[in-house]
Amino acid sequence: MHDQVTEAGGLLNLRRDELLLVIRAEHLNQQNLALIGRLDQATAALVNHELLTIDQQGASLAASGRLSLIFLISVAALGLSGLIVFFYLHVQRHLVRRLGELSEGMQMIATGRYDIALPSQRSDELGRLGRAVHQFHKVTLEASRREAELQRLNKRLEQLSISDPLTGMPNRRRFDQVLPNEWARAARAGKSIAVLMIDVDWFKAYNDLYGHQKGDVCLKMIASAMMDELKRPTDLASRYGGEEFTVVLTDCTIDGALHVAARIRQAVEAMHIPHKGSDYGVVTVSIGAAAAKPSSDSDAELIVRQADQALYRAKSAGRNTIIDY
Numbered sequence: 001m002h003d004q005v006t007e008a009g010g011l012l013n014l015r016r017d018e019l020l021l022v023i024r025a026e027h028l029n030q031q032n033l034a035l036i037g038r039l040d041q042a043t044a045a046l047v048n049h050e051l052l053t054i055d056q057q058g059a060s061l062a063a064s065g066r067l068s069l070i071f072l073i074s075v076a077a078l079g080l081s082g083l084i085v086f087f088y089l090h091v092q093r094h095l096v097r098r099l100g101e102l103s104e105g106m107q108m109i110a111t112g113r114y115d116i117a118l119p120s121q122r123s124d125e126l127g128r129l130g131r132a133v134h135q136f137h138k139v140t141l142e143a144s145r146r147e148a149e150l151q152r153l154n155k156r157l158e159q160l161s162i163s164d165p166l167t168g169m170p171n172r173r174r175f176d177q178v179l180p181n182e183w184a185r186a187a188r189a190g191k192s193i194a195v196l197m198i199d200v201d202w203f204k205a206y207n208d209l210y211g212h213q214k215g216d217v218c219l220k221m222i223a224s225a226m227m228d229e230l231k232r233p234t235d236l237a238s239r240y241g242g243e244e245f246t247v248v249l250t251d252c253t254i255d256g257a258l259h260v261a262a263r264i265r266q267a268v269e270a271m272h273i274p275h276k277g278s279d280y281g282v283v284t285v286s287i288g289a290a291a292a293k294p295s296s297d298s299d300a301e302l303i304v305r306q307a308d309q310a311l312y313r314a315k316s317a318g319r320n321t322i323i324d325y
């Protein structure tokens with residue numbers, strides 16, 4: 001190298017120290033060019049990313065530009081991640097959770113539970129949805145309240161339709177429902193069933209003597225005494241019409257039926273309701289009894305007819321008596 005310098009210096013007729021200065025200047029110049037090249041690259045990169053970093057001396061430096069770029073991208077990525085997390089949490093808190101509450105509320109309403117709190121205070125779409133669900137909730141609540149009321153009224157109506165308004169006991173309609181069912185049940189079980197037909201004696205005379213209102217009171221007392229004498233929950237006493245009553249005795253033979261009939265007759269007589277129009281001086285009843293072991297092809301009407309015929313005979317036999325078919 002030294003030889004090359006000396007040779008070049010010789011050619012240009014320069015001193016050795018002057019020659020060294022020229023070489024150093026040339027070296028610096030080349031370094032400068034390289035720096036400018038890198039600076040150009042960094043600037044281009046920064047411009048491409050629409051970012052430009054100027055160092056404190058006001059010079060653009062490729063190295064610090066790249067670092068800044070990486071730093072800025074990292075900061076931007078972090079910021080973006082934060083934003084995404086924040087947005088997710090916001091959506092989760094304000095939308096997904098509220099929608100979950102609303103859908104849970106709707107499901108509860110659908111299963112008939114109305115003790116729910118729904119979000120409705122908000123002024124946005126979610127709030128409007130909440131208020132709509134609230135409104136739906138109110139309407140459903142009202143509808144279910146009305147349905148319960150309707151069911152209660154229907155039950156009451158059904159109850160009234162099978163009850164006698166004067167005595168409160170089951171009426172003939174109820175008797176007509178129960179007897180065929182019990183008849184069929186007895187046929188299946190191979191059991192006996194009995195019917196009593198009960199009629200108040202000289203009741204027309206009672207009404208004529210004491211008035212219709214006293215007649216009503218008398219009928220109520222007889223109904224009550226009669227029901228008191230029935231011990232099994234399956235036995236059914238009903239007002240057949242006017243001053244006539246019936247009793248259905250399940251799983252009961254004619255002996256059992258006569259036994260119950262005797263208790264009823266006695267109970268009415270024992271009330272000692274004065275009746276000047278009666279041969280006995282008090283209100284009495286006549287009873288016709290019939291029992292049968294039904295077969296599957298027989299008719300429940302049969303036993304009613306038989307009990308009625310027995311009652312007719314009891315009347316003919318002097319009243320205040322019991323006759324079996």
Ligand SMILES: Nc1nc2c(ncn2[C@@H]2O[C@H](COP(=O)(O)OP(=O)(O)OP(=O)(O)O)[C@@H](O)[C@H]2O)c(=O)[nH]1
Pocket residue numbers: 166199200201202203204205207211212213214215216219241242243315319
């Ligand atoms: N107070 C009152 N009377 C009734 C009621 N239903 C029927 N009666 C009366 O019961 C009487 C029945 O009279 P009848 O069928 O002639 O029979 P009875 O006078 O009891 O004579 P026997 O049955 O032969 O002993 C009639 O006067 C009816 O008006 C009622 O709900 N209240």
